[in-house]
Structure formats: C-alpha cells, structure tokens
Amino acid sequence: MNTQGNRGSKCTLVDLLDRILDKGVIISADLVISISDIPLIGVNLRAAIAGMDTMVKYGMMEDLDKEIRAWGRQKEKALLEAPE
Amino acid sequence: MKGLYLYCIGNGPLKSSLGCNGIEAEEVYTLPYRDLSVVLQAFPLEDYELKDPEILTGWVQIYDEVLNIAWGKFGTIIPVKFGTVIKEKDGKSPEENLFFWLDKEYESFQMKLSRLQEKAEYGVQIFWDKKAFTEKICENSIEVKKLMEEISSKPQGIAYMLKKKLEAQLKKEVEKEAETTFKELYEKIRNAVDEIKVEKLKETKGKEMFMNVSCLINKNERSGLERALDEIEMEWDLEARLVGPFPPYSFV
Numbered sequence: 001m002n003t004q005g006n007r008g009s010k011c012t013l014v015d016l017l018d019r020i021l022d023k024g025v026i027i028s029a030d031l032v033i034s035i036s037d038i039p040l041i042g043v044n045l046r047a048a049i050a051g052m053d054t055m056v057k058y059g060m061m062e063d064l065d066k067e068i069r070a071w072g073r074q075k076e077k078a079l080l081e082a083p084e
Numbered sequence: 085m086k087g088l089y090l091y092c093i094g095n096g097p098l099k100s101s102l103g104c105n106g107i108e109a110e111e112v113y114t115l116p117y118r119d120l121s122v123v124l125q126a127f128p129l130e131d132y133e134l135k136d137p138e139i140l141t142g143w144v145q146i147y148d149e150v151l152n153i154a155w156g157k158f159g160t161i162i163p164v165k166f167g168t169v170i171k172e173k174d175g176k177s178p179e180e181n182l183f184f185w186l187d188k189e190y191e192s193f194q195m196k197l198s199r200l201q202e203k204a205e206y207g208v209q210i211f212w213d214k215k216a217f218t219e220k221i222c223e224n225s226i227e228v229k230k231l232m233e234e235i236s237s238k239p240q241g242i243a244y245m246l247k248k249k250l251e252a253q254l255k256k257e258v259e260k261e262a263e264t265t266f267k268e269l270y271e272k273i274r275n276a277v278d279e280i281k282v283e284k285l286k287e288t289k290g291k292e293m294f295m296n297v298s299c300l301i302n303k304n305e306r307s308g309l310e311r312a313l314d315e316i317e318m319e320w321d322l323e324a325r326l327v328g329p330f331p332p333y334s335f336v
Contacts, residue, residue, distance in 0.1 A: 007310045007326045015207065015327050016144055018286060019298075023333040024165035025093070025189075025196075031181045033087055033171045035134055045137040050287055 017046045087169040088178045089127035091150045092331070093120055093186075094158030095197045102153055107143055112150050115179075117186045120193060123154045123161075124182075127169050143167075155331045160201050162193060162336045196336055204303045205335060206328035207283075208273060210316065212294035221257050228253055262294075269295055269316055276312040277301045281334050294322065298334035 021042040089107060097116030106112040106125035114121040134140055147166055155161050170178045170185070186193075222228050231250040235243045274280045279300040285293045301309060306329075313324040 007306075007313060009325050009327045011327050011330075013141065013144070014286075014288075016148055018283075019205075019207065019330055019333050020144055020147055020166050022165075023336070024163035024168075025336050026165050027090075027168055027170065027185055031170055031173060031185060033169045035167045035169065038134055038140065038167045041134055041137050041140050045140055047287075048137070050289060 014046060014049050017042060017049075085172060085177065086126040086128060087171050088124050088182055090164040090168045090170065090182075091123040091125075091147065092154050092164055093122055093162040093193050093197075094154055095120065095160040095201070096158055097121055098157070102150065102157070104150060104153055106146055106150060114154075115182075117183060118190065120186070120190070120197070121158065122182065122186065123150060151331050160197050160203075161331050162196050162200070163331055163333050200300075200332045200335065202303050203278065203300050203332055203335075204306075204329035205332045206277075206299045206301065206306065206309065206326055206330070208295075208297050208299055208309070208313065209286075209288075209293055209325045209327075210269060210295040211288070211291040211323040211325070214292055216321075217262070218254065218258050221254070221261055225253075225257050228257065265320060266295060269320070269322075270297070272312050272316060273297060273299065273309070276308040279335055283334070291323070300332060300335050303329065 021038070089110075091106075091112065094114065097119055098114045098121045099116050100114055102112040102114060102123060104112055107127065110125040110127065112123065112125045114123050134143075144166070151161065151163055170182050172178055173181055176184070222232070228250065231246060231253060235246045235250065238246060270280070270282070277299040281298045283296040283298055285296050287293075299309060306326075310326065313326060316322055316324050
C-alpha cells in the first residue's frame with residue numbers, strides 16, 4: 001500500500017482487514033458460493049494481531065461509562081479517606 | 085467447471101491478463117462488458133472452508149495487490165466484496181451468471197464510476213486520552229467542583245449519596261463534551277473532503293480510538309485533509325492518524 005506526503009501512516013495488516021473484509025459491492029446471494037468462516041476468522045485474526053480479546057466496540061459510551069465510573073470511585077475514595 | 089472469484093469492476097473495456105497471480109496461483113484477468121471490465125480469477129466451485137487465518141491473510145494481501153494494480157490500470161474501480169465467488173445456477177455457467185449480474189447492475193456501476201472518478205479513499209482515526217479529557221472537565225465544571233467540595237465536608241453517609249450524584253454528573257458532562265467534540269471534528273474533516281463516512285470504533289494497541297472515518301477525496305489532493313488533521317491535533321490536543329490512499333472500498 002502506498003503512502004505519500006508527511007502524514008501517511010504505514011498501512012498495517014489490521015488497516016487492510018478493517019477496510020477490506022466487509023466492504024465492496026455485493027452480489028445477490030443466490031449467485032455466489034459461500035466461503036464459510038471468512039467473517040469469523042477475520043474477526044479472530046484482527047483480534048490476534050491487535051492483541052485483543054474483543055474486536056469492535058460499537059460505541060464509545062458503554063466503555064466510557066465503565067471507565068469513568070471506576071475513575072470516579074477512585075477519586076471519591078481518595079476524597080473520603082483524606083484527613084479532615 | 086470452476087467458479088469465478090471477483091475482485092472489482094474497472095472503468096473501460098479490457099480483455100487481458102492483469103499480470104499477477106491470484107489465490108492458488110490462478111491467473112488474474114479482465115473480462116470486458118460494454119464499457120466496463122470485471123477483474124477476476126478462476127476458483128474451485130465446491131463450498132470452501134477457510135480454517136486457517138494465514139490463508140485468509142494471504143487472500144487479503146492478494147486482494148489488496150490486485151485492486152491496486154487494477155486501480156492503476158483503470159484509474160477508477162468499484163471493489164467487489166471480499167470473498168465473492170460466482171457459481172453455476174439453474175444450468176447457467178458462472179460466466180453467464182456474471183454477465184447477468186453485470187447487465188442488471190450496469191447503470192448503477194456507471195453512476196458509481198462517474199462519482200468515483202479520480203477519487204481515492206483515506207482512513208482517518210482520531211485517538212484521545214480519556215482520563216485527561218475527564219480531568220479537564222473536573223477542573224472546569226462548576227457543578228462537579230461543587231459536588232467534590234461538598235463530599236469532602238459531609239459525613240460519610242451523605243457523602244455516599246453525593247458521590248453517586250457526582251458520578252452521574254461527571255458521566256453526563258463527559259458524554260456531552262465528547263459529543264460536542266465529535267461533531268466539531270466531523271465538521272472540520274467533512275469540510276476538507278468530498279465525502280465522509282463514520283466507521284465503527286476499533287480496538288487498537290495502547291491507544292483509545294475516539295473517531296474513525298473514511299474519507300473520499302481527489303487523488304493527489306490530500307493536503308487540505310492533512311491541514312485539517314494538523315489543526316485538530318493542535319487545537320483539541322488529540323492524536324490523528326491518516327492512512328491511505330486506498331481504492332474507494334467504503335463508498336460503493
């Protein structure tokens with residue numbers, strides 16, 4: 001994959017997987033054979049390369065919520081434990 | 085009989101070899117249809133089970149290579165979904181089915197090719213430091229600061245109730261600020277490109293993705309987008325990553 005200019009990051013295999021696996025024009029299903037397991041292996045492969053257990057977060061808020069709560073708890077604990 | 089593994093549709097009729105090998109060393113070639121071409125290779129027809137991630141990696145790399153060669157040759161291409169193999173059906177050969185499909189979609193392909201002429205796709209990913217983002221809100225929010233002060237001065241029972249309130253308040257403010265920032269960044273990037281598409285956020289090593297978009301711009305005209313990303317890094321204190329150019333995978 002080409003990159004040019006100052007800002008082009010090197011395209012990694014993860015970039016390719018993200019861009020290629022579920023894009024492009026689709027042909028009606030009755031004309032194509034199914035190559036089973038492409039989506040599943042694609043997900044596992046991406047996860048393995050990225051070193052993750054899970055692959056895609058569908059939104060940031062779910063995750064944000066958990067982290068903010070944990071962070072909030074820490075802060076509060078510090079506040080409560082602080083000498084008066 | 086073999087099936088036909090499709091790579092992409094090219095602008096212009098051409099009947100030749102593409103000059104590279106595809107999956108299982110089959111020749112990749114082009115077949116003309118009216119003023120278009122389809123880039124393809126022969127492929128075994130029996131249902132294919134892909135068990136090995138290394139094989140998939142190889143296929144992805146071949147697909148990327150073939151599309152880049154075709155992109156160079158035709159100038160404008162429409163990628164076909166990865167892993168598409170046309171089969172025989174009701175006594176019709178894969179090639180007959182391919183032409184049936186091309187005939188049916190011809191006008192839509194023409195429209196897409198004209199829209200995508202001389203365009204390239206870029207991926208833009210924005211990363212954030214969520215903790216720093218939240219701390220900044222703590223420093224600036226009157227409401228949050230007030231709650232924190234109250235917690236430290238109240239007995240434990242009341243403080244417990246207040247800290248629940250603080251959690252909710254903080255969450256609300258972080259979400260609101262993140263949403264505002266997202267909209268501002270989206271506008272900024274959108275103004276620097278021809279088309280933009282918001283993608284799912286992905287897990288990345290060591291960094292947290294805040295925004296993931298695909299952008300369509302004229303080939304060799306990425307300086308506007310680069311400038312927008314520089315400004316985003318400066319003004320919002322975020323990290324921006326640009327990857328590409330790619331054929332227009334996300335805009336077909």
